[in-house]
Amino acid sequence: MSAISTFLQSDLLYRFRRDRVAVVSFIVLATFVLAAVFAPLIAPQNPYDPMQIDIMDSELPPVWQEGGDPRFVLGTDHQGRGMLSTILYGMGISLVIGVFAVLLQAFIGVSIGLVSGYMGGRVDAFFMRLADIQLSLSTLMVAIIALAVFQAAFGNELYEDLAIIMLILVIGIAEWPQYARTVRASVLAEKNKEYVDAARVVGLPRMRIMARHILPNTLSPVLVISTVQVANAVISEASLSFLGLGMPVTQPSLGSLIHSGFEFIFSGSWWITMLPSIVLIILILSINLLGDWLRDALNPKLYRDE
Amino acid sequence: MALLEVKDLRVEFPSRHGVLTALRGVSFFLNAGERLGIVGESGAGKSMAAFAILNLVSAPGRITAGQILFEGRDISNFTDTQMRAIRGNRISMIFQDPMMTLNPVLTVGVQMVEALKAHSSISDYEAKRISIDKLREVAIPSPESRFDAYPHELSGGLRQRVVIAIALLTDPAVIIADEPTTALDVTIQAEILALLLELCRNHDMGLILITHDLAVVSQVTQRVLVMYAGRIVEEGVTRTIITDPHHPYTHGLIAALPQQNKPGEPLNQIPGTMPSLDAVPPGCAFHPRCEFADSRCHEELPELRPIDGSGVACHHAERLRELKQGATE
Amino acid sequence: MKSADLAAFLIRRLGQAILVMLVISLVGFSIQDNLGDPLRELVGQSVSEAERQALRDRMGLNDPFLVQYWRFLTDAIQGDLGTSYFFKKPALEVILAKFPATFELVLAATFIIVGVSVPMGVYCAIKPESFISRATMGISIIGISIPVFLTAIFLIYIFSVQLGWMPSFGRGETVTLPWGWRTGFLTADGLTHIVMPAIALSSIMLPLFIRLIRGEMMEVLRTEYVRFAWAKGLAPRRVWFLHALKNTLIPVISVAGVQIGTLIAYTILTETVFQWPGMGFLFLEAVNRVDTPLIIAYIIVVGLIFVVTNTIVDVIYTLVNPMVKIIGGDA
Numbered sequence: 001m002s003a004i005s006t007f008l009q010s011d012l013l014y015r016f017r018r019d020r021v022a023v024v025s026f027i028v029l030a031t032f033v034l035a036a037v038f039a040p041l042i043a044p045q046n047p048y049d050p051m052q053i054d055i056m057d058s059e060l061p062p063v064w065q066e067g068g069d070p071r072f073v074l075g076t077d078h079q080g081r082g083m084l085s086t087i088l089y090g091m092g093i094s095l096v097i098g099v100f101a102v103l104l105q106a107f108i109g110v111s112i113g114l115v116s117g118y119m120g121g122r123v124d125a126f127f128m129r130l131a132d133i134q135l136s137l138s139t140l141m142v143a144i145i146a147l148a149v150f151q152a153a154f155g156n157e158l159y160e161d162l163a164i165i166m167l168i169l170v171i172g173i174a175e176w177p178q179y180a181r182t183v184r185a186s187v188l189a190e191k192n193k194e195y196v197d198a199a200r201v202v203g204l205p206r207m208r209i210m211a212r213h214i215l216p217n218t219l220s221p222v223l224v225i226s227t228v229q230v231a232n233a234v235i236s237e238a239s240l241s242f243l244g245l246g247m248p249v250t251q252p253s254l255g256s257l258i259h260s261g262f263e264f265i266f267s268g269s270w271w272i273t274m275l276p277s278i279v280l281i282i283l284i285l286s287i288n289l290l291g292d293w294l295r296d297a298l299n300p301k302l303y304r305d306e
Numbered sequence: 307m308a309l310l311e312v313k314d315l316r317v318e319f320p321s322r323h324g325v326l327t328a329l330r331g332v333s334f335f336l337n338a339g340e341r342l343g344i345v346g347e348s349g350a351g352k353s354m355a356a357f358a359i360l361n362l363v364s365a366p367g368r369i370t371a372g373q374i375l376f377e378g379r380d381i382s383n384f385t386d387t388q389m390r391a392i393r394g395n396r397i398s399m400i401f402q403d404p405m406m407t408l409n410p411v412l413t414v415g416v417q418m419v420e421a422l423k424a425h426s427s428i429s430d431y432e433a434k435r436i437s438i439d440k441l442r443e444v445a446i447p448s449p450e451s452r453f454d455a456y457p458h459e460l461s462g463g464l465r466q467r468v469v470i471a472i473a474l475l476t477d478p479a480v481i482i483a484d485e486p487t488t489a490l491d492v493t494i495q496a497e498i499l500a501l502l503l504e505l506c507r508n509h510d511m512g513l514i515l516i517t518h519d520l521a522v523v524s525q526v527t528q529r530v531l532v533m534y535a536g537r538i539v540e541e542g543v544t545r546t547i548i549t550d551p552h553h554p555y556t557h558g559l560i561a562a563l564p565q566q567n568k569p570g571e572p573l574n575q576i577p578g579t580m581p582s583l584d585a586v587p588p589g590c591a592f593h594p595r596c597e598f599a600d601s602r603c604h605e606e607l608p609e610l611r612p613i614d615g616s617g618v619a620c621h622h623a624e625r626l627r628e629l630k631q632g633a634t635e
Numbered sequence: 636m637k638s639a640d641l642a643a644f645l646i647r648r649l650g651q652a653i654l655v656m657l658v659i660s661l662v663g664f665s666i667q668d669n670l671g672d673p674l675r676e677l678v679g680q681s682v683s684e685a686e687r688q689a690l691r692d693r694m695g696l697n698d699p700f701l702v703q704y705w706r707f708l709t710d711a712i713q714g715d716l717g718t719s720y721f722f723k724k725p726a727l728e729v730i731l732a733k734f735p736a737t738f739e740l741v742l743a744a745t746f747i748i749v750g751v752s753v754p755m756g757v758y759c760a761i762k763p764e765s766f767i768s769r770a771t772m773g774i775s776i777i778g779i780s781i782p783v784f785l786t787a788i789f790l791i792y793i794f795s796v797q798l799g800w801m802p803s804f805g806r807g808e809t810v811t812l813p814w815g816w817r818t819g820f821l822t823a824d825g826l827t828h829i830v831m832p833a834i835a836l837s838s839i840m841l842p843l844f845i846r847l848i849r850g851e852m853m854e855v856l857r858t859e860y861v862r863f864a865w866a867k868g869l870a871p872r873r874v875w876f877l878h879a880l881k882n883t884l885i886p887v888i889s890v891a892g893v894q895i896g897t898l899i900a901y902t903i904l905t906e907t908v909f910q911w912p913g914m915g916f917l918f919l920e921a922v923n924r925v926d927t928p929l930i931i932a933y934i935i936v937v938g939l940i941f942v943v944t945n946t947i948v949d950v951i952y953t954l955v956n957p958m959v960k961i962i963g964g965d966a
Binding site for chain 2: 858859860861862863864865866867868869870871873877878881882885955956957958
Binding site: 135136137138139140141144145148149151152153231235238239242243244245258262265266270273274277280281284285288289292 | 666669670776777779780781782783784785788789791792796803892893894895896897898899900901903904907908918919922923925927930934937941945
């Protein structure tokens, strides 16, 4: 309980409540996340159950437009699936990939950063060189090539089953250097502080020192970049799916929905691509706004006055 | 008439904690060709006074009261364009760390020539000639090749000489030197100070030397101001202030110098620290650290008053004088 | 810096570049080795196994890995990157035919990025409290949150579908220059076709660079040397655009170098939405058709572009930043 009450009275929460943008972003994001998590319960239909779709319902506009059907509040796509349902499920997939990819990046990156920073010397030089090289390669480009090759190699059917794992792996592995660099910088700063010397003198093993003492102090910058990384992961996944290299049409993320709906804007059925687009943008925007606030809140304000 | 006269200068900063006052009514003067020192610990407001003279106080700080009379005109109200004619031209300033003062991506030559061309319409050739002459004057070897060098290619001492040379280019009436030797090695410090002294004498230039180091002040300046928490607490002839201080703070500063100790004695630190801008004590700001403080010091701000030829802002300056006289007898 | 130093540096960089290209070619070749079966494309199903083996022998497909790789390399250096299954023409030729389209798109986007981000970034740094600055920073975070392909889709929807002002696909009318380069810059039609794709392509880079330049410049404006420049009584223009800007742009060049790869990835996205007949669009089609030689050739060409541009950026950085040591240190 005391941890919670400390949090509730903390400076951080106070600043959060005062910043309307942060609060709104948080509410929006929380709503989206909850909606995605509970999609199977709240979606009017399961869009991936062929029994529940009727092709006669295809291309119905949203309910506020002429020709709309109250059964499908946001309209239907070209196969008769309700947009609300597909968007809910799609959002879930986009978020899952984004979050897990970042967890993977963070796990790899933080581990490498800790080891590299703490050990120093050749180990450090090696990992940082590796990170430099990887950072100079564009994640998106590497992902496109990797996924393109895998898709060509595995064939479409196998690829569809593996797509979600492939996406998480590719995005996860490509971005570890960001975390590694950040953590390493923190480790280098903390390494020279007195409490580490004290721990060493007492005889604590290196792993313990790293995990128990240094790691907690590196969490703040890790948290800050995590929000940006989640936003970037979501954007990357959406871009890849849009190109047809990501989630397949049978299990679409927001990106895939936009992809399949694109051709229909010319024939007037704008909602098939536009609605998932708007949802995607709001999702990314709220993550970015929260991330911006977090970055400002966790850094000492040297020059700015409230 | 004094060349430069500062009257009741106040500099304030609006901040989250309210309005912070960095300078609380500072007054002093500088005659032509005179060398004045301003000493005090960090945070005393000495650099602030210098920046205020040139109207370079960084926003959101600003001058809220007082006058700055230079050659008879009040420059505290000057527009930026008017100030530009004075900065780097009639009044030059040099900063503490020469590595940070010179732009790392521009050559020394570029940074010298522009100082000349900003204030007069001379040719590039002429500007280069004058610059190289100045480099020679500050005792920089092979000035022609140094002219084309980048700052990081020069040693710390050479860089500070370059900065001094830049300040001299326009033959200013006053040079303000803000901690010019603090970032340098001790051996170089002496050289730079000697150089400053010689240049001031040769060019009949006024000097305002800002430092926390009493030893520096004693070598170069004729008069000195001692500042504490944004006010002047003592002022007078340098030699007098150092040998016969009248304010408890000045007295403490001098007693704290390691030279004053006999080997084996603990250092005589003044207890406590300079208050930060948002926590300045009422009345005399020094009173929490002063052994002579009484209730009057807590309530009433002491004004500068003349005692034995120096100006002292203390209610108990006479008591201190008596104590010292008693000690020497 | 002396020209001998510069020459040594260039040679070292060139060596690195060649090394990287070798790695890329190895990766490309390994992929090719394991992807698809060239035989399947050449002969039908009804050929017997024995004949297949014989064919494989004759084509050298049963040779050891290194031998095949060496053959691949030597062919590649001479410009032979295989033959496209779909186009039945040399892969390199097919790709190079599309190069002008992609190049012009990237060029147009770069003009927009540089032409907008530098002035805006500088302005926002000098006057951070002004309405324009705040609005720009606010809009930029929205800009970063909209993926490239969505900007493209929105542009098409608003300006092509709804308003009918701008064309939504293709390059429009092109003019073929004497040496074979097809350009869209010389016709009004070509120019209208490139506007939206260029804007879409620049849309994520623009806010990035505005923020970057603003951030760097604000830091630079707080330095002692800028303060000293003011104390010298220099004119504001000189302080901002010489003293401050030069220091600001140096790290920006580094960042720009790193972003090149991402820009190439974004061209694939943009070309797909606008059906812009460039290399990126070609690549995606090749992926869909499993046209292996074309896929590999694209990877190699893009790798080469990446290496060349990175080397150029490195060299520019070294020339511009006087504090970089050439001998013994990497930029």
